[in-house]
Amino acid sequence: MYAAASGMxxxxxxxxxxxDNLANxxxxxxxxxxxxxxxxxxxxxxxxxxxxxxxxxxxxxxxLMKSGGPFDVxxxxxxxxxxxxxxxxxxxRAGEFTRSADGRLRNADGWALHGVRLPADALSATVGRxxxxxxxxxxxxxxxxxxxVLAAFPAPERLRPLGGTLFAQTFESGNPQRLxxxxxxxxxxxxxxxxxxxxxxxSMMQILTAQRAYEANAKGVQAADEMLRIANNLHRS
Amino acid sequence: MASAMRAxxxxxxxxxxxxxxxxxxxxxxxTSQVRLTAGGLVTSRxxxxxxxxxxxxxRALDFAILGPGSFQVGAGRTRNxxxxxxxxxxxxxxxxxxxxxxxxxxxxxxxxxxRSDGEVRxxxxxxxxxxxxxxxxxxxxxxETSNVNAxxETLGILTAQRAFETAQKxxxxxxxxxxxxxxxxxxxK
Numbered sequence: 001m002y003a004a005a006s007g008m009x010x011x012x013x014x015x016x017x018x019x020d021n022l023a024n025x026x027x028x029x030x031x032x033x034x035x036x037x038x039x040x041x042x043x044x045x046x047x048x049x050x051x052x053x054x055x056x057x058x059x060x061x062x063x064l065m066k067s068g069g070p071f072d073v074x075x076x077x078x079x080x081x082x083x084x085x086x087x088x089x090x091x092x093r094a095g096e097f098t099r100s101a102d103g104r105l106r107n108a109d110g111w112a113l114h115g116v117r118l119p120a121d122a123l124s125a126t127v128g129r130x131x132x133x134x135x136x137x138x139x140x141x142x143x144x145x146x147x148x149v150l151a152a153f154p155a156p157e158r159l160r161p162l163g164g165t166l167f168a169q170t171f172e173s174g175n176p177q178r179l180x181x182x183x184x185x186x187x188x189x190x191x192x193x194x195x196x197x198x199x200x201x202x203s204m205m206q207i208l209t210a211q212r213a214y215e216a217n218a219k220g221v222q223a224a225d226e227m228l229r230i231a232n233n234l235h236r237s
Numbered sequence: 238m239a240s241a242m243r244a245x246x247x248x249x250x251x252x253x254x255x256x257x258x259x260x261x262x263x264x265x266x267x268t269s270q271v272r273l274t275a276g277g278l279v280t281s282r283x284x285x286x287x288x289x290x291x292x293x294x295x296r297a298l299d300f301a302i303l304g305p306g307s308f309q310v311g312a313g314r315t316r317n318x319x320x321x322x323x324x325x326x327x328x329x330x331x332x333x334x335x336x337x338x339x340x341x342x343x344x345x346x347x348x349x350x351x352r353s354d355g356e357v358r359x360x361x362x363x364x365x366x367x368x369x370x371x372x373x374x375x376x377x378x379x380x381e382t383s384n385v386n387a388x389x390e391t392l393g394i395l396t397a398q399r400a401f402e403t404a405q406k407x408x409x410x411x412x413x414x415x416x417x418x419x420x421x422x423x424x425x426k
Contacts, residue, residue, distance in 0.1 A: 007253070036317060047255075053319075053331045054330070054333070154322065171324070172323060173324060213387060216391050217253070217256055217259075223394045223395065226398055
């Protein structure tokens, strides 16, 4: 009975992850998650069902799409943008930034792109494939204004999801390393956004499978319950 | 008849255990056999060696074993090839246990490739081997799904339940007969 119940719990976890993936399928820079399951055995013979082995973000590259934002950037390759807010650091693949009054590039939630500050008199900016930022001002054209440096992790799949597109560093992920965008490793695509790497069709299929597996496991609980009832009937008055 | 009820119960346990692992990649289902001995029905469990279906994932560190064999992770063995790297660059399973090759833990960097015969290469040099039996191939970017068939296991659950019910009915009938033998036969005297 508990083996079947563990199967129901596993499918529940599975469904939660798929639902979260689907909910964010349209969010630029979102990375889907996946869980893996393992069987649980006691003493080698008795099967105790299943348990979650672990869950990890799926960090496959999303497709790059042209966008309208004046400061949109996307990463083609590995690495993350580092963003700051109130002294805290987070890492993201979402590059939908807007310029705020203090010259920093912030996303919709107020997280600012680390190490980038546009001059106050900048009219427009362009970002090269190597991350270098150039601005046109009233007095000068194509003036250098810093560089976007990416963060790479030894174990990026061990980053902790903070909800949405943000990740936080953990002990298991290791410390972030400077990754200067260049040809051959990761490049910055200016005027582009990275689409989420969640496939809606695949997710819908996973939901159907998980739902059926949940039902089948519920049958197992029912059958075990029924057998206990029958066993109780052995003792009649 | 009590042993028949125990056997049905064991069958149910096997079926529910299999069904619970319908989403566990690399899982191999168990089958229970029932034998008649002098002491009644005895059940034993064996593991199926049927290959599970291969699911394409595209992740570089997902590995499916085509054929017999398994990966050594930490102290245990598994056929679930969902691997990631840890902070020191070693290949680990999703719980963080290191995958062990013939030359110890396997270091992964950007240049590392794993060939279908289990050879781990980096920068044109062979650095480690994933030991696999001869003839077994390794496919990266794919996972072996659980070989549990949900319909078959559901059927097993229903069969076990009915067998249990039948055994209970027979047990009650035997009980009735004995009751008669003890009470009515004695009264006749």
